[in-house]
């Protein structure tokens with residue numbers, strides 16, 4: 001403000017000098033070139049000109065982003081806030097109109113720091129540690145591992161930075177001491193401070209949207225694991241075997257940060273996207289030898305397991321059932337077709353339950369001899385219960401098959417997604433049909449003794465990618481909770 005009066009005082013002097021000069025022209029011009037009137041016109045042209053006012057730089061004092069969208073800037077003469085990451089700013093008249101900290105489970109500053117620390121597998125999620133980084137003042141208001149910024153370059157010009165804040169290791173904002181040369185009060189980076197943007201671009205907006213979607217996925221996925229330590233062990237790893245030790249007849253859930261596939265026991269298993277990762281079930285066939293096997297950058301340890309032997313006596317008529325290979329093969333085609341398609345998603349969220357509270361007559365994996373001859377390995381549970389006992393769906397899913405088959409009698413297969421099916425056999429009655437969506441605990445049928453069966457019981461098992469899997473692993477838990 002002190003500049004302007006001085007300039008104004010100079011104007012009368014300058015004008016006087018011009019009039020004097022014009023007078024000289026008039027005096028000289030009078031004799032060779034003619035009239036006075038033409039020269040007089042030029043005098044007011046000079047006097048009328050006014051100085052162009054220089055815009056006063058707006059002095060910025062401090063700023064704070066509350067998440068990836070909301071933030072405020074304090075100036076010497078007012079305040080402004082944004083709710084779209086700095087693309088637009090609005091003046092506010094009182095501090096009461098400013099957004100405050102908080103937000104939902106995924107978008108608040110603390111929530112973002114916590115989710116990213118789960119994924120990085122490093123940062124502490126203790127309340128004390130995150131509180132300390134927030135309270136450490138304007139010069140270091142960054143999440144752990146964020147770059148510190150002293151200078152930013154915009155269109156080839158370097159500017160001092162008054163304050164910077166990173167909400168993720170890549171996405172941050174910086175405040176310049178004055179905003180004269182910038183469209184927005186804050187400049188933005190989406191590449192960890194390597195380049196800066198004045199305002200917002202479509203590319204930057206897309207990157208921020210992508211990060212927000214990823215945070216939502218991390219939040220949803222973290223809730224699937226047993227606890228925070230389990231979530232960190234999985235989300236912080238590139239490859240994770242859940243669990244990394246198993247036995248023949250078991251199943252392992254594999255997660256990878258990136259898309260890909262696994263070659264295992266002569267088959268290829270494609271990882272399917274789900275929440276923040278890529279997953280597949282890996283069945284451990286009975287033929288797998290004990291030892292260690294590399295999967296991704298991890299090692300799967302297979303431990304030998306001894307299965308008991310069971311001797312079963314049945315009538316000759318029953319024994320002859322197994323000789324009708326035409327009917328058995330026809331059924332197998334139906335079953336294979338039903339199990340060939342599975343929803344590419346986990347269809348359950350809560351734990352699996354026992355379908356009936358029956359008496360366990362044959363545990364999983366028993367080597368079974370029928371009338372003294374080797375029959376099969378019994379890769380299921382036999383749960384004896386009274387005829388007509390209601391059978392519950394072990395978990396949410398879609399009915400893939402529900403019909404009377406030759407050996408397994410009235411049979412149901414439920415798809416739980418990602419190639420996992422539960423199987424229910426020998427029912428007296430079916431209460432569902434293919435395509436039905438069922439919830440955990442829904443009554444899907446009644447206990448019976450149809451097909452190759454010596455008495456009322458439920459033959460129950462799981463199949464992962466068409467290989468039978470031990471049901472005992474599932475009860476009162478989910479594969480996500482097998483993290484050790």
Ligand SMILES: [Zn+2]
Pocket residue numbers: 362378380381382458459460
């Ligand atoms: Zn059975």
